[in-house]
Amino acid sequence: MNEANQSSQDLQAIRQYMEKSSRFISLSGLSGISAGICALAGALLAYPYIQGTKQIFINVKAAIAFAIGESYLIILNTYVFWIAVVTFITALLSSFFFTYRKSKRQGLPIWGKTAKRLLINLAIPLIVGAIFLFEMARFDAYVLFAPGCILFYGLALLNASKYTLQEIRWLGISELLLGVVALYFLDYGIYFWAFGFGVLHIIYGGYMWWKYERNIIEKEAQA
C-alpha cells in the first residue's frame, strides 16, 4: 500500500515539475475579469463616437483632411483611437497586477523563462495584427477593425496557450469563432468587440479563478 502511495506521490511531483518548468501557471483568472471590465468600459466610452452621435475627430483639421481623402494616420486624431490606447493600457496594467499578486502568493517568480516565452508568443501575432489593422486604415477598411482585432487576438492566444494554462487555448478558439462570425455582421463591429474582449474575458477569467484560485483563498482562510 505504501509503495503505491509513494509512487502516486512521485508521479504527481513529476507532473507538477513539468508544468511549473514549462508553463506560466501564475496567470490569474482575476486578470481576465479585470481586462474584460476595462474592455466593456472602453466600448461604452467609444460607442457614441462610433455610432456618430459624437464628433469622432479631435480637431477640425483632421475632419477636413479625412473629408478630402487623406485618411492615412488620421485615425491618430480620433477620440476612438485614444480611447482604445487607454483601454489597452489599463487592461494590461490591471491584468498584470492580479497575475503578479497570484505569483507572489504561490511563491513563484513573475519574470522567468516561462513568462518570457508566453509574452513573446503572445506578442508576435498581436504586433503583426496591429500593423495590419493600421495599414488597413489606409484603405478606409475601418469596418474590418473589430473582426480583425478579435481574429488576431484569437491567433495570439492560440499560439501562447502552449506556454500557459490550457483554458487559454479554448479562449483563443472562442475568439476565432467569434471573429469569423463578426466578418458577416460588419455593422455590429462594436458589439462583437465588446463581447470578445469584454464578456469572453470575464467568462473565462471567472472560470479560471473558480477552478484554480478559489481553493488557494479557502486554504489561506483556514490557515
Add this chain to the structure above:
Amino acid sequence: MENPIYNLNKLFDSRVRLGIMSALLVNDTVNFNDLKELLQVTDGNLASHTKALEEANIIKIKKSFIGKKTNTNYSITKTGEKLFNQHIEALEKMIGRIK
C-alpha cells in the same frame, strides 16, 4: 509476472532528482538558477545531484559565460530520456498493480 519495482531506477530516488529530470524532459535546456528556483534547494545540494546524474550519463552539462557570470545549462541525454520514461512507466504500474 514481472515486478515493476525492478524498473524503478535508484538514480531517480530523490525528490530533487525527480524534479531535475521532469524539467529536462519537457525543456530542451534549463539553467542552474531556474532549476534552483523550481526545486527550492541550495546551490550545493543541486550541484551534487546534477553531478551524480551527469556522471551516470543521464544529463549533459554545458557551461558558458554571459559577461563575467558563468551560465550553466543542463539537458537530458538519450539514455536519460529512456531511463526516466521507464521510471515513470514503472511508477504507473506500481499504482495500477496494487489498486
